Amino acid sequence: MSQKETAKWIEEEVREFVSSSGENSLQSGRPEPAFAEPLIGIARGDDPLFQDFKDHVGSFHWTPAEAFGLAFPGEEIRGEDLSVISWVLPQTRETREDNRQQVRYPAERWARARIYGEQFNVALREQLVRTLSNQGYQALAPMLLSQWQRRDSEKYGFASTWSERHVAFAAGLGTFGLCAGLITPVGKAMRLGSVIVRLRLEPSPRPYEDHRQYCLFYSQGTCGKCMDRCPVGAITRQGKDKNKCVQHLRPGTSEYVKANFGFDGYGCGLCQTKVPCESKIPVKEDVSL
Ligand code: SF4
Ligand code: SF4
Numbered sequence: 001m002s003q004k005e006t007a008k009w010i011e012e013e014v015r016e017f018v019s020s021s022g023e024n025s026l027q028s029g030r031p032e033p034a035f036a037e038p039l040i041g042i043a044r045g046d047d048p049l050f051q052d053f054k055d056h057v058g059s060f061h062w063t064p065a066e067a068f069g070l071a072f073p074g075e076e077i078r079g080e081d082l083s084v085i086s087w088v089l090p091q092t093r094e095t096r097e098d099n100r101q102q103v104r105y106p107a108e109r110w111a112r113a114r115i116y117g118e119q120f121n122v123a124l125r126e127q128l129v130r131t132l133s134n135q136g137y138q139a140l141a142p143m144l145l146s147q148w149q150r151r152d153s154e155k156y157g158f159a160s161t162w163s164e165r166h167v168a169f170a171a172g173l174g175t176f177g178l179c180a181g182l183i184t185p186v187g188k189a190m191r192l193g194s195v196i197v198r199l200r201l202e203p204s205p206r207p208y209e210d211h212r213q214y215c216l217f218y219s220q221g222t223c224g225k226c227m228d229r230c231p232v233g234a235i236t237r238q239g240k241d242k243n244k245c246v247q248h249l250r251p252g253t254s255e256y257v258k259a260n261f262g263f264d265g266y267g268c269g270l271c272q273t274k275v276p277c278e279s280k281i282p283v284k285e286d287v288s289l
Helices: 003-020 049-056 064-071 093-100 108-134 164-170 225-229 242-261 284-288
Strands: 039-044 083-090 150-153 157-160 190-197
Touching: 003 039, 003 083, 003 108, 039 164, 049 164, 064 190, 083 108, 083 164, 093 108, 108 190, 108 242, 157 242, 164 190
Parallel strands: none
Antiparallel strands: 039 083, 083 190, 150 157
């Protein structure tokens, strides 16, 4: 298969799993998927952006070759022989609509997508690694490595050794918003995942020149709707205060989810819904929303 055909095959494998797996479920007792149709992007393993992330996020952030080396110790590898497959799992219309009505705590569907949807995202990572391995390609999901860790970043506060948002940015899937979420062609109400494979694939185009290009606050000096949506004032003109956000998530929303929906979970996503970038790349006319 050519690089293009292989990339197409991988994309189809991801799509098929999302559309047919029973694990793509909100586990609400009704047959409701956690996520809608995915978007897929590919980055080269030796993309210079991965080196840049060490400066921006922290030196602890892995390059694809470093992550590969942890999964396959002792193997000789060059970044150019690796590709990173990144995906966007969009929240469903129903989940977005429910969360739009909320002013302090998450809607039940949103909280379910955060917990059970992310369980499916883990299953998707495992499934893609299995599928690629069965075809003879060495593959790994960095988020599932035992060495993956949350870390403190000087510039970003809470960070980790593999940021799905930064990887998706490298794979052409979106740019960062004022709220620190990634704005993709299907908006920022979504979750992200990725897998590294020892295979050269044609990278996806990055249809942007600036890492904040899709956010109206940075590109037009307007909007800022996510600031109004945050119930705890964690988003200001300076960006997102991750500490404030996390303090609201736990214990605030976790107590609410347990008391109201009866499962151990948490979530918020108010800044991801009822905003112009909820489900698309916003345009300046959207600020009257
Ligand atoms: S709501 Fe507006 S300011 Fe906030 S991330 Fe989206 S486009 Fe940017
Ligand atoms: S997730 Fe919730 S608490 Fe965190 S920044 Fe967004 S709106 Fe604020």
